[in-house]
Amino acid sequence: MMTDAPTTTSTLPSYFDPRVLAKLHGLELRARMVVEGFFAGMHHSPHRGLSIEFADHRAYTQGDDLRHIDWKVFAKTDKYYIKEYEQETNMHVLLVVDCSESMNYRSSDDLLTKYEYACVASGAIAHLALRQRDFVGLALFDEHITEFIKPSVRHDQWHTLVRTMSSHDRQGSTSLGATLAELGERLSQRTLVIVISDLFDDHEAILKGLTQLRYRRHEPIVWNLWDCAELTFPFNGTVLFEGLEQSGTLVAEPDAIRRQYLEEVQQFQNDMRTSCGRQRISYSVFDTSQSLSVTLTSYLAARSNRLRQRSSRVMR
Amino acid sequence: MLSLAQFWPFVHPGLAAAGLAAGTVPIIIHLINRRRYRRVPWAAMSFLLRAKRRAARTVWLEHWLLLLLRIVLIVLLGLAVARPFTSSSHLADLTGSRGLRIILLDNSLSMQAVDTSGVSRFDQAKAYVDRLMASFSEKDTVSLITTAYPAKAVIGHPESDRRVIRERISAVPDTQLRADFHGAVSRIEDVLAGVDIARGGCSVHVVSDYPLHRMLSTQRGKHDVDSAPATVTTLALRRLADKLTQSSHELTLVRVPSLDNENIAVSDLSLSSTLVATGFPLQVSMTVANHGSVSVRGLSLTLRRDQQEVRTETIPSLGPGQQSEVSMSLLFHQPGQYMLEASLDSTYRDALPLDNSRCLAVEVASRMPVLLVDGRRSSSLLSGQSGFIVASLAPEMLYDQDTPPSRSGPSQQESLFAPSIVDPAELASEALDTFPVIYLCNVSRLSQGQWARLTAYVARGGGLGIFAGDLIQVENYNRYAFADGEGLLPGLLQAVESVTNGEDAWTIAPDALPHAMVRELMSFPDSGLFLSRIERYLPLQPQSRADVVLHLSNGQPLMIASKFDRGRVLYMATSGDMAWNNLPAKGDFVSIIVNSTAYLA
The missing domain is CATH 3.40.50.410 (von Willebrand factor, type A domain)
Known part of the structure; x- marks a missing residue:
């Protein structure tokens, strides 16, 4: 015999809503709730280590890692240039x-x-x-x-x-x-x-x-x-x-x-x-x-x- | 002199002043609202200041216009409630023209009612008329009419001298007479007919305690017609209103107010019969009406004869607008003049004590003399033209056939009536005024002088009955008695109508609206009256003033009654003996003759 199982739904408060935040005390709690709520809605990226961003070129000097030589620039200019990277958090x-x-x-x-x-x-x-x-x-x-x-x-x-x-x-x-x-x-x-x-x-x-x-x-x-x-x-x-x-x-x-x-x-x-x-x-x-x-x-x-x-x- | 009505033309001047004062209410509300505001902290003040600067002119204009509109609306409403008016006298002031003002002042009995302060309605009415005079233009002419019966034109020819007018107004007496609005309207019409109304127009101001406005309201359909029956007063007033309206004149009805309207009145005192003689029991009918607004309990009503109490009855309860009829039996033993008085308990007090009692003068006769002019007098009573009539009036005369009644005097066996029989030739020598009733029974003709005497007799209040017969000369009657409608005969006589061989004789038709004379007989359609047979009759074509008492079965009038000046005339189209009908053989004949005599008396 089938019976309708009781279903319960719950609605979590939206911490982006100023009216909800107004009920919370303390800026730290409010700000953290907003950020946590924000991240809860994001997908984790499958790519890692890509937060390094190209920043500039500089001339190659002895001791530099060869992996950082920009070979495309060498092909164009016949000179060695090192690619400099900068993290986003900078x-x-x-x-x-x-x-x-x-x-x-x-x-x-x-x-x-x-x-x-x-x-x-x-x-x-x-x-x-x-x-x-x-x-x-x-x-x-x-x-x-x-x-x-x-x-x-x-x-x-x-x-x-x-x-x-x-x-x-x-x-x-x-x-x-x-x-x-x-x-x-x-x-x-x-x-x-x-x-x-x-x-x-x-x-x-x-x-x-x-x-x-x-x-x-x-x-x-x-x-x-x-x-x-x-x-x-x-x-x-x-x-x-x-x-x-x-x-x-x-x-x-x-x-x-x-x-x-x-x-x-x-x-x-x-x-x-x-x-x-x-x-x-x-x-x-x-x-x-x-x-x-x-x-x-x-x-x-x-x-x-x-x-x-x-x-x-x-x-x- | 500038009167209040000229300066402040409102029916309720106090309300008008209040209406003006109410115009300050919006200002007060405005000032209160300005002090009653909500405090709100506000950050964007610079935007608000700029917005206010921009809107300042528009807001100011809207604001004050709205305030002004509110003030005007409230003031107008207040003034409208106070009922502003203008009169042709005001317009006359503007145009400089001369108007006619007719004042109808009620000085009838009811105007003597006093309120708790002791001021009578008549005094209030005079005070109002005084104020009214002040509102008239100096150029207006004034006419004054009083309503106490008979209505009188105190100032019939419009007068312009204010001093004279005021003297005449102050000289108007209060009376104990009834109001004669019908006559008053006629006097107004006389005044209107006698003057050429100038551009100032005409206004009629009726000052009375009588609710005349209800009668005009009925005309406009606001009330049920039954609530204001078409009385002579109503009809006269409506006629006047219509006439004034058609001529664009004004009719102002002013009802004199009274703080105390409680009034119980003995509204009627009457006898059951006009024949009052000794030894005949009489019913005295008294009506007590409550014109006030509260019920009265245990009201005593006393009937007095020459100030001697006859009997006292108690009316258990009398509600507002109700009336109660009390009937008492009365017997007179001696002939003479008596004063009957019906009065309420002397301890009872109301606004109008004068109508708490009502009097009636009664003349009691021992016997009523009746003169019968017999057209073919006979030595035998019943062989004459008047024999059956005499037998009906005084049956004891039948007992002594050897001594037929003559004008030498009545029989010793007295009845209510004392008939006297004369020849037509003897009529000239009779003192007619000693007989309340005279019958012409088949009298062939009378001279012009005799007809003139009879006409004068009836005009003074006498009663004349005419019975038809084979001797009557129609031309003589029509010439002198009808006299082209000016005479006492209520119609033109025609040729004699007879049943032809083989036809049934005519009978008397029961009438749907019988005359008071035969009303009680109409209740018995099988009585002898309707079984009688009429074989011949002398038809009369009745005038509009005549009432047909009895009809024949062919629709022709048989008995016709009519008033002539102060007297009455009755015409019977068939004979008073058995020559043309067998009516005298029926018992109802006696009733008809007695009732006819009572009617004519």
């Missing part, structure tokens, strides 16, 4: 996180603040990068750089980064332009600079800072964080808006100005996208209610893009 990544007061905003207790979201994303990226033996550093800023940790692959680097982000107080207003200019001077290595901020600063100043980074051959990418309420403006009735960065207060009826507000936001994003596009800087808008997997995917895409560029440059 990439320098600097996470530039905005810790101004405006990043403290969240529209719902179910969500992460923009700063928490930035920290979880940064922690996850740092974990991911360090596993790939990339150099990872951190810069926290508001009106100026408040914390700076030089990119490194030390074994306790991740904990250092997470501790720093966790213990930092958020206050002051955003001054991203000056911060980027200062960072450009501090970084000696060519670095992938990931700017995670709500960009509530002067548009021209931001662009100026990014341009200076580009000038110093760094590769900035900009992640513009928004709370979902900032993108939809879902208020009604009479509301007293209290500015977070000493920007004053405003009594308004949201229904009357919603259209104008959303147009302003859209205009800002379009301007940023256009300006960054001219500088070949990646600009992405993230909603803090969005899954964090998007940020990791975005990071990996940027990293892959950078490695591809480097490879093509060597081949030329």
Whole structure:
């Protein structure tokens, strides 16, 4: 006799979901959950030892391993050149996180603040990068750089980064332009600079800072964080808006100005996208209610893009 | 002088002021809402500030327009509830033209009702008229009509002198008379007919406690017709309203309010018979009506005769709008004039104490004299033309055939009636007014002077019965008695109709709507009345004012009753003896003669 066997299904919580992460305590736990969740979804590669990447040619000198002579170049030039390889982890990544007061905003207790979201994303990226033996550093800023940790692959680097982000107080207003200019001077290595901020600063100043980074051959990418309420403006009735960065207060009826507000936001994003596009800087808008997997995917895409560029440059 | 009505033309001025005040409500709500806001911390302040700057002009405009719209809507609603009005007098002020204002002031009995503060409805009505006068234009002319029966045009020719008008208004007395709206409407029509209404138009203001508006509402179909029967008052009022409406004039009905509407009234006091004589028991019918809004229990009703209590009845309960009829038997032993009074318990108090009692003057006769003019008088009572009629009125006369009744006096065996028989020639010497009823029995002709005397007699309130017969000269009757419709005869006499050989005689047809005179006989279709045979009759073509009491089986009228001025006339198309019919041989003949005499009396 056949009977229908009872079936049980269980749904594991998605640790990319900001609402799930908001229920977890501690940046370290949140970031680790994100990364573990990310890897749980990846296939193990069947190829090993291929993480060595060609970097450059140099003239053969006595004592060099003959296996590294590039015979194709010898055939063309009749000279011996040794191929130099560089491991992927050699990439320098600097996470530039905005810790101004405006990043403290969240529209719902179910969500992460923009700063928490930035920290979880940064922690996850740092974990991911360090596993790939990339150099990872951190810069926290508001009106100026408040914390700076030089990119490194030390074994306790991740904990250092997470501790720093966790213990930092958020206050002051955003001054991203000056911060980027200062960072450009501090970084000696060519670095992938990931700017995670709500960009509530002067548009021209931001662009100026990014341009200076580009000038110093760094590769900035900009992640513009928004709370979902900032993108939809879902208020009604009479509301007293209290500015977070000493920007004053405003009594308004949201229904009357919603259209104008959303147009302003859209205009800002379009301007940023256009300006960054001219500088070949990646600009992405993230909603803090969005899954964090998007940020990791975005990071990996940027990293892959950078490695591809480097490879093509060597081949030329 | 600028009156409140001119400055503030609303039926409810207080509500209008409240409506204006309500216009501040949106402003107050707006101010409260501005102070009642939700606090929200906000990061993207720069975007918000720029958005607000951009939207500022549009928001400001929408905001204030919306506020203004709300204020206007509320104020308009408030003013509409207060019922604004304009009158032709206001328009007249604008156009500088002169209008006619007719004031109909009710000064009937019910206007004496007083409320708890002691102010009568009549005083309130006068105060209203005073305010109304103030709202008229100085150029308006005013006419004043009172409704107490008979309605009177106090100012028949429109007057413009305010001092005179106010004096005449203040001189209008309150009365204990009934309201005569029918007459009042006629007076208004007289006023309207006598003036040339200028461009200022005409308005009629009826100030009364009577719910006249219900009658007009019925006309518009808002109420069931049965709820407001087509009384003379209703018809007159509707006629006036229609006339004014057609002429684009105004009719304003103002019902004088009363805080205390409780009223119990003795609404009717009547006798069962118009014949009141000694020794004949009489039914006195009294009706008590509750015009108020609450039930009354244990109401005592007392009947008094010349202030001596006859009997007291208790009405257990009388609900609002209900009426109760109480009947008592009464016997008069002595002839004379009596005063009957039906009154409620003296301890009972209501808004209108005057209608708590009702009086009726009764004249009690020992015998009623009836004059019979016999066209062919005989020494034998039943051989004459009036013999059977006399026998019906005073049967005791049959007992003494040797002494036929003459005008020398009635028999010693008295009955209710005292018939006297005379020749047509003797009629001229009779004092007609001593007889309440006169019968012409187959009288061939009368001179013009005799007809004129009879006509005057009936016009003064006398009753004349005419029985047909073979002697009647139709031309004489039509010429002097009918007189082209102006005389007392209720129709034109035709040629005599007779049954031909082989045909059955006519009978009397039971009528669906019998006259009060024969109503009780109609309940017995097998009675002698309907078995009688009519072989000849002298038809009369009745006028519209005439009522057909009995029909023949061929549809022709047999008995016709009619009012003539203050008196009554009855025409019987067949004879009063056995020559043309066998009706006198039937027992119902006595009833018909007695009832006819009662009707004519």
